[in-house]
Amino acid sequence: MVPQDWAERVTGLTPKARLVVVPGMPHMIPFRDPRVLASIIRDFAAS
Secondary structure, eight states, X not given: OOOHHHHHHHHHHSTTOOOOOXXXXXXXXXXXXXXXXXXXXXXXXXX
8 A cells, every 4th residue: 555665664663563565465455355454454453
């Protein structure tokens, strides 16, 4: 949803942040595969 280099910088500056890169999903995961996104969010919330 954002350029990876920007996401990596922000992740490095944000405590407890986690960067998730979904292979084969270069853009707009909320529309292309909302179940994968929901799973990522659930895993993050549970940790």
